[in-house]
Amino acid sequence: MTAMTASPQTGADGVSTSDPCAKEPSNLEQLAGKFHKFVEASPMGIHFYSLTADDSLIFDGANRAADEILGVDNARFVGSTIEQAFPPLAQTEIPTKYRNVAKTGTPWHTDQVVYADDQIAGAYEVHAFQTWPGQMAAIFADITAAKRTESERQRLEQQLIQAQKMEAIGRLAGGIAHDFNNLLMAIRGYADLAEQQYHEGEDPTNDIFAIRKGTEQAAHLIQQLLAFSRKQAIRPQVVDLNKVINELHRMLDRLLGEQVRIDLDLDPSGCVATIDPVQVNQVLLNLALNARDAMAGDGTLNIGTSAVDIDALRCRSHPEASPGLFAVLSVRDTGSGISQKEQPHIFEPFFTTKDFGAGTGLGLAAVYGIVRQNHGFIELDSRIGQGTEFRIYLPTGQPKVEVTQRRATTATAASETGETVLLVEDEAMLRNLLETALAHTGYHVLVAHDGPMAIQLSQSYDGTIDVLLTDVVMPDMNGLQLCERLRANRPELKVIYMSGYTDDVLSQRELCEQDGPLLQKPTSISNLAEKLREVLGA
Secondary structure, three states: OOOOOOOOEEEEOOOOOOOOOOOOOOHHHHHHHHHHHHHOOOOOEEEEEOOOOOEEEEEEEEEEHHHHOOOHHHHHHHHOHHHOHHHHHHHHHOHHHHHHHHHOOOOEEEEEEEOOOOEEEEEEEEEEEEEEEOOEEEEEEHHHHHHHHHHHHHHHHHHHHHHHHHHHHHHHHHHHHHHHHHHHHHHHHHHHHHOOOOOOOOOOOHHHHHHHHHHHHHHHHHHHHHHHHOOOOOOOOEEHHHHHHHHHHHHHHHHHHHOEEEEEEEEOOOOOEEEOOOHHHEEEEEEEHHHHOOOOOOOOEEEEEEEEEEEEHHHOOOOOOOOEEEEEEEEEOOOOOOOOHHHHOOOOOOOOOOOOOOOOOHHHHHHHHHHHHOOEEEEEEEEEOOOOEEEEEEEEEOOOOOOOOOOOOOOOOOOOOOEEEEEOOOHHHHHHHHHHHHHHOOOOOEEEEEHHHHHHHHHOOOOOOOEEEEEEOOOOOHHHHHHHHHHHHOOOOEEEEOOOOOOOOOHHHHHHHOOOEEEEEEHHHHHHHHHHHHHHOO
């Protein structure tokens, strides 16, 4: 700060040479001296300004704390305008606000935050007030640490809110997918039955083919919803990501077109992850197709792999992750980029930045669900006009025990001995279809709409029940529980499970350990008949 009071002159020996006739300091001078000491001792930075007739705000000085907080010698700016002394402030509201304070005497308060690379580089709490008409002071304190802590808290809160929202959407999507798969299977089954009505040599109409094609497309969309909701049945195992990428390279070349160049940057020491191999393909294809659209079919797609050790500190940014070794699959494009406003929504089902009709908005939702289902997480780095990079983190691990699959028999699909099937399905349309189809194939069918009814039928039926055909997810009692109850009295009972999705408590491995295969809905009547002959003939 510029000198506020003159210092007494001293001689070479340090003895005062002041005029002995000089007056004692007045009360005003004493007060000014105390104020000077107060300003210099203040732990908060203080800047002083004066307003000239031409509305220039002139920097008059600062205290020592201001030098320490800002890391500069403020004395060299004395006499300059605020814009000349501190150029970054010229782009803010501060000069205008300071002028108003000096003119009107109305105090002003603000928090000024400076960012660098989207991170808080500095933050200051500022209080401005008039010291004299046409003069003002600004007191400021460094609150960078507090702002960073607040920013981190807000970021974690937003992560929690986003995770809760995605979880709720996932449950909704899973429920819709389960019910819709039942309807699709019924529609497809009735189309199959209609086709069987044609005599040998006659061709079914195009309408039936259109129905079947429509159900196949709808089933694909439902599979993406199931991937997002993490309800699809999976077989995680240790997968060599480099091998998968190399095998997909040629397909991606054809899929993306000649104008998209694919660069591979694969870890030469290898990169393995614990995931269902089919899901790796889903992730890569969805990300590659999104990148192609973002680049309008012309650009460079880089696919890379690496390994990284995630510590507990890093996991604070990804609460769903646990510390350990992760495989990283990165997909980077040179496309248009994703805006900051859109980024929080890109993994939501049916959200898309593409033109109407150009996409379903399920591709990234499926990627998100697959990664979360396999206990991984995703990082996104994107800016408008600078492309996008997705980094998929997947845990590594040892191979899981593979379930031995039965070999298919050569038995015909139709029943030759009239075996009895106990059919349990809570969806009425699908239940009626299956009863009709099974009876048409030659089976004796006992029908129940839920587990308790199936148990009553089993108890009252004196004959042999050869196989239980049951939905997995039903109210009151699921298929696995039902099978366990029925086998208490019928230990030789065989079982086939059906499901639109596999609930978390009923993994495919657990189902197979109970000696029962799982048919994923929607499936065809012929596929069901073949599975029945396979199980009954095993």
